[in-house]
Amino acid sequence: MSPEQKPDSLMTAEGLRFDGRRPDEMRPIQMEVGVLKTADGSASIRQGKTYILAAVYGPRELHPRHLTLNDRAYLRVVYRMATFSVPDRKRPAPSRREREISMVIANALQPALFLEEFPKAVVDVFIQVIQADGGTRCAAINAASLALADAGIPMKSLVPSVAVGKAEGTLIVDLGDEEDKYGQGDVPMAILPNTNELTLLQQDGSFTREELVEAIEMGVNACRYLHELQKDALKRAYSKRATEEDDDEEDEEYDDDLETDLGEADIMEDE
Amino acid sequence: MAVYFQKREVVVPGQLLAEGRYRSSFGTWMDEGGKIYSTLVGLAELRGNTVKVVALEGVYIPREGDLVIGTITIVAGNNWKVDIDSPYLASLHANNALRRPYADDISQYMDIGDVIAAEIIAYDRGTGPFLGMKGRGLRKLTDGMILEISPAKIPRVIGRRGSMINMIKDQTGIQTMVGQNGRIWIRAPTNEILQLAIKAFKMIETQAHTSKLTDRVRQMLEEGMAEIQGKEPPSKDAVDEEEPSEPEPVEESADASTSLEVEEPAKRMEVEAEVEVVEDDAGPVAEEKSEEANETEESDTKDDEEVKEK
Numbered sequence: 154m155s156p157e158q159k160p161d162s163l164m165t166a167e168g169l170r171f172d173g174r175r176p177d178e179m180r181p182i183q184m185e186v187g188v189l190k191t192a193d194g195s196a197s198i199r200q201g202k203t204y205i206l207a208a209v210y211g212p213r214e215l216h217p218r219h220l221t222l223n224d225r226a227y228l229r230v231v232y233r234m235a236t237f238s239v240p241d242r243k244r245p246a247p248s249r250r251e252r253e254i255s256m257v258i259a260n261a262l263q264p265a266l267f268l269e270e271f272p273k274a275v276v277d278v279f280i281q282v283i284q285a286d287g288g289t290r291c292a293a294i295n296a297a298s299l300a301l302a303d304a305g306i307p308m309k310s311l312v313p314s315v316a317v318g319k320a321e322g323t324l325i326v327d328l329g330d331e332e333d334k335y336g337q338g339d340v341p342m343a344i345l346p347n348t349n350e351l352t353l354l355q356q357d358g359s360f361t362r363e364e365l366v367e368a369i370e371m372g373v374n375a376c377r378y379l380h381e382l383q384k385d386a387l388k389r390a391y392s393k394r395a396t397e398e399d400d401d402e403e404d405e406e407y408d409d410d411l412e413t414d415l416g417e418a419d420i421m422e423d424e
Numbered sequence: 425m426a427v428y429f430q431k432r433e434v435v436v437p438g439q440l441l442a443e444g445r446y447r448s449s450f451g452t453w454m455d456e457g458g459k460i461y462s463t464l465v466g467l468a469e470l471r472g473n474t475v476k477v478v479a480l481e482g483v484y485i486p487r488e489g490d491l492v493i494g495t496i497t498i499v500a501g502n503n504w505k506v507d508i509d510s511p512y513l514a515s516l517h518a519n520n521a522l523r524r525p526y527a528d529d530i531s532q533y534m535d536i537g538d539v540i541a542a543e544i545i546a547y548d549r550g551t552g553p554f555l556g557m558k559g560r561g562l563r564k565l566t567d568g569m570i571l572e573i574s575p576a577k578i579p580r581v582i583g584r585r586g587s588m589i590n591m592i593k594d595q596t597g598i599q600t601m602v603g604q605n606g607r608i609w610i611r612a613p614t615n616e617i618l619q620l621a622i623k624a625f626k627m628i629e630t631q632a633h634t635s636k637l638t639d640r641v642r643q644m645l646e647e648g649m650a651e652i653q654g655k656e657p658p659s660k661d662a663v664d665e666e667e668p669s670e671p672e673p674v675e676e677s678a679d680a681s682t683s684l685e686v687e688e689p690a691k692r693m694e695v696e697a698e699v700e701v702v703e704d705d706a707g708p709v710a711e712e713k714s715e716e717a718n719e720t721e722e723s724d725t726k727d728d729e730e731v732k733e734k
Binding site for chain 1: 451453455465576
C-alpha cells in the first residue's frame with residue numbers, strides 16, 4: 154500500500170467531503186450473512202474499504218469455569234485486527250486498544266440479547282478486521298449483531314451502529330480513515346431501533362452541546378438506514394436457503410407439522 | 425389488534441409481529457405496550473391468538489422427556505458425564521442406567537467414548553440436565569452410525585406424529601433413532617442404503633422450511649431404492665446375512681415431541697447381555713407422553729375460551 158498522505162482539505166468548497174460524499178452520506182455498504190461454514194453464525198461487512206468478518210459460536214460450555222455467571226450466559230467478544238489490515242504492519246500481539254474495543258462492543262451488544270436464557274454458558278463473538286479504513290468498531294457491531302442472529306441467539310433487535318464526526322466545522326456521518334485521523338472529532342454510537350435506546354456512545358474531540366445533539370440525531374437516522382440493510386441481509390440469506398424449489402401450493406400438511414413440531418407444551422408455559 | 429406478518433414469513437429479530445390481544449410464546453418477546461416482536465430468525469406463525477417463531481438455527485437446549493444421543497466423556501464415581509451437544513454437560517447416574525446391584529467400577533458397563541441413547545429426566549435453569557436410560561430402546565449404541573444435523577431441524581425429520589421418519593424407515597428398511605439434540609443413529613443393511621438414508625436426512629436438513637417435503641423425500645427414496653435394487657441384486661443377500669429374519673419395527677408410539685423409537689427386540693437382547701441396561705419399565709414412557717399431549721391440548725382450548733371471555 155502506498156504511504157498515505159494527509160489530504161489538503163477534508164471538505165470541498167461545494168460543501169462535499171474530500172471523497173465526494175455529502176455530509177450525511179454513508180459509504181457503500183455490503184453485508185452478508187452466513188459466510189463462514191464452521192461457525193454457528195457468521196457475517197461479513199464491507200463499508201467503504203473497511204472489511205470485517207464476525208463469527209459467533211455458542212451458546213456453549215464456558216471455559217475457564219470461574220467466569221461462569223449463574224443467571225445468564227457470558228458474552229465474550231474478541232475484536233482483533235489482522236496484521237495486514239492497516240498501512241503499517243500491526244504487531245500481532247493483542248493491543249490495549251483491541252481489548253478496549255472488545256469490551257465496548259460487548260457492552261453495545263449485551264442489552265439486545267436475551268442471555269438469561271442460557272445460564273452458565275458462553276456466547277463467543279470473534280471479530281476479525283481484515284482491512285481497516287475507519288469506523289471499524291461500528292462496522293464490527295453491525296456485523297456481530299448479524300452473526301448473533303444467524304447463530305440463533307435470541308435478541309430484542311439487531312444493533313446498528315455508526316460514527317458521526319466533525320471536519321472543518323461540519324458534522325459528517327460514517328467517517329473514513331482520513332476523516333477519523335485528521336478530523337476534529339468522532340462520536341461512535343449504536344442504538345436499539347425499537348426503542349431508540351443508545352447502547353454505545355463514545356466521543357473524542359470537542360463538540361458543543363448543540364453539535365453533540367445534532368450529531369446523535371444524524372447518527373440515529375443513519376442507524377435506521379443501516380438497520381434496514383441489516384434486516385435485508387438477513388432475510389436475503391434465509392430466503393435464499395428457503396427458495397430451493399418451494400412450490401407454494403398452500404398446504405394443510407405443512408402447517409400441521411409446525412404445530413406438532415414445537416410441542417404444545419411450549420405455548421402453554423407462560424400461563 | 426393487528427398482525428404484521430404473513431403466514432410462514434421469514435422474520436428477523438426485532439421485527440414487529442403483532443399488537444393487541446395476542447399472546448407471546450417461543451421466539452418472541454412482548455414490550456410493556458403489548459407489542460410482540462420476534463427474537464429470532466425464523467418462520468412466524470399465528471395459532472389461535474398465540475404468536476410464535478419457529479427457529480431455523482440454534483443449539484440444543486435440553487427439555488425433560490427428550491430422547492438424546494450422547495457420548496460419554498467422563499466416568500465420575502457413580503455417574504457418567506455425557507456430551508449431548510448442548511451448552512451443558514449432562515449427568516447420568518448409575519442408578520438411572522443400571523439394574524442393581526452393579527459393580528463399584530461403573531466404567532465396565534459404559535466407558536469414555538461410548539455412545540448412548542438416553543432420556544432427559546430432569547432439567548431446569550439451576551440444575552444441569554440429568555439423563556436416564558430406563559426406557560424402551562434406551563441403551564448403549566454399539567453399531568450403526570451417528571449423523572449430526574442441526575437440532576432446529578429435528579422436528580421436521582420426525583414429522584407430524586412421526587410421519588417423516590416412519591416413511592423413511594418404510595422406504596429404506598433402516599433402523600434409526602432420532603435424538604432431539606440433532607444426532608441421528610442409523611443402522612442400515614447395506615452401505616448403499618446407508619448413504620441413501622444419509623442423503624434423505626441431509627435433504628430434510630437443507631430444505632426443512634419448504635413445503636411438501638415428505639413427498640419429495642419419498643420420491644427421492646423410491647428412486648434411490650429402485651436404483652440400488654435394480655443395479656445390484658447381491659445386495660439382497662447382504663441384507664439377509666446381516667439381519668436374519670427380523671421383522672421390521674413397524675409399530676410406532678412416538679409423537680413428535682418424544683420420538684422414542686422402538687427397537688426390534690432381538691438386537692436389544694444382545695446388547696442387554698452386554699450392558700446391563702434396564703429396559704423393563706419402558707412401556708409407560710410413550711403412554712405418559714401422549715397423555716401429556718392430550719392435556720395440553722385441552723388446556724389450549726381452555727385458554728382460548730378464557731381469552732374470548734376477556
